[in-house]
Amino acid sequence: MGTKRQGRYTVMFEKPPIIRSYAAIVGEKESEGPLGAYFDTVCEDPMMGQDSWEAAEGQLQYTAVLKALDKAFLRPEDIDYLFAGDLLGQTIATSFGVMELQIPHFGLYGACSTMGESLSLASMAIDGGFASRVVAVTSSHFASAEKQFRYPLGYGNQRSLASTWTVTGSGALVLENAEECSEQAAKKCVRVHGITTGKIMDYGIKDSQNMGACMAPAAALVIASHLKDMNRKPEDYDRIITGDLGTVGQKILFELMREEGYDIEGSHMDCGIEIFDHETQDTHAGGSGCGCSAVTLCSYVMHQMEIGEWKRVLFVPTGALLSKISFNEGLSIPGIAHGVVLEKDG
CATH class of the missing domain: 3.40.47.40 (Stage V sporulation protein AD)
Structure with missing residues (x-):
């Protein structure tokens, strides 16, 4: 099975990738919560200047990736792979949202676990020597999720006490092979x-x-x-x-x-x-x-x-x-x- 495996379900990396940079883009409701001060950008327009909720969610991903790249002083062409996904059918928010970046793309679906899935596969790609820099990104949007899974917003249905509120936001991380940067820089990450x-x-x-x-x-x-x-x-x-x-x-x-x-x-x-x-x-x-x-x-x-x-x-x-x-x-x-x-x- 290889020396990287630890037990039945776990893999520990020989060359742990570093998280070079990260970015979080959220909606107004999320910014009003306890973590509001930590987000990079707050989008007051839930439509993100787009014509549909799905396109708005795609714009969230696009903005998050560009922000993470900008914080690492990188460009889309510096990235080997993009591991990304969302909640919508056929991950359309991702497909249309990141298409313009023209980064080799793996589309993922793990429902709300997708950030864990994208981080896992991105890290495996770097540790395995298949990539030097990779971006992991996921998103969701309250309105696009309600439209697909529950009721149209105009319906005004009553929500049960056990229900949760779909977050409007996108998080992106740039992962890098630690050997690509200085030892001093890697220690900070x-x-x-x-x-x-x-x-x-x-x-x-x-x-x-x-x-x-x-x-x-x-x-x-x-x-x-x-x-x-x-x-x-x-x-x-x-x-x-x-x-x-x-x-x-x-x-x-x-x-x-x-x-x-x-x-x-x-x-x-x-x-x-x-x-x-x-x-x-x-x-x-x-x-x-x-x-x-x-x-x-x-x-x-x-x-x-x-x-x-x-x-x-x-x-x-x-x-x-x-x-x-x-x-x-x-x-x-x-x-x-x-x-x-x-x-x-x-």
Whole structure:
């Protein structure tokens, strides 16, 4: 299987890529939440100057990639591959959004776990010697998600208390082979040290308004598998960060982890809980969408690691693998999660 494998689900890199730069672009509602000060750009126009919600989401990705490249003093032609995805059918926000960049492109779909998937594959490409610089980017948009998965905005439907609010935003990271830059510069950067790839988990839940419950088993599998593969404890991480389980999914996650013999309450953080203010913003169980974990990672999480507040983080975005077709056919909603180990030297 190769010396990079650690146990059944985990790979640790021989040449951990560095995160050269990152950018988070969000909508106005997200900027009004607790993490507002950490985002790069706030888009007050939800249409992003476009003619449709889908095109607006594509513009979010385009803007996030250009911002991340600009912060690294790079151009699109300096990038070997682009790993990108979104929530929409056939990932159309990505396809139309990044087309103008003309970067060799891998389109991905892992629902709200897509940032974990894109980071995993981008890091593998660099560690394997197939690329020197790679961009990972994902996005979501409240209006485009509501249009596809739920109800038109004009319908004014009542949302259940277990439901989450799809984040309008896009997060992008530039990953680079550490050997391409100076040793001094590399030491300042956060590195992707390894990944733990999840399996599709299905507990038979059919409530599309309670996706936290659908995704919690997948998150528990990845976290427990990673700790076992690495022979580590939750305390070995400054934070174990899930994507968008929200308040409902977090409680289920804690119960499932206790069944596995782990107590993660002291180190756990959920992007869906952190991005909105539960008391002042009407988002019910929290935030969700591909952009939720992406913008949280590319702002607050990276900031905490760069200033040395956190040294090691297990980043575990989660996704609910449903579509309009599967839901209308009465199928259950499987979940998936992807774990990424981030570490800061020194």
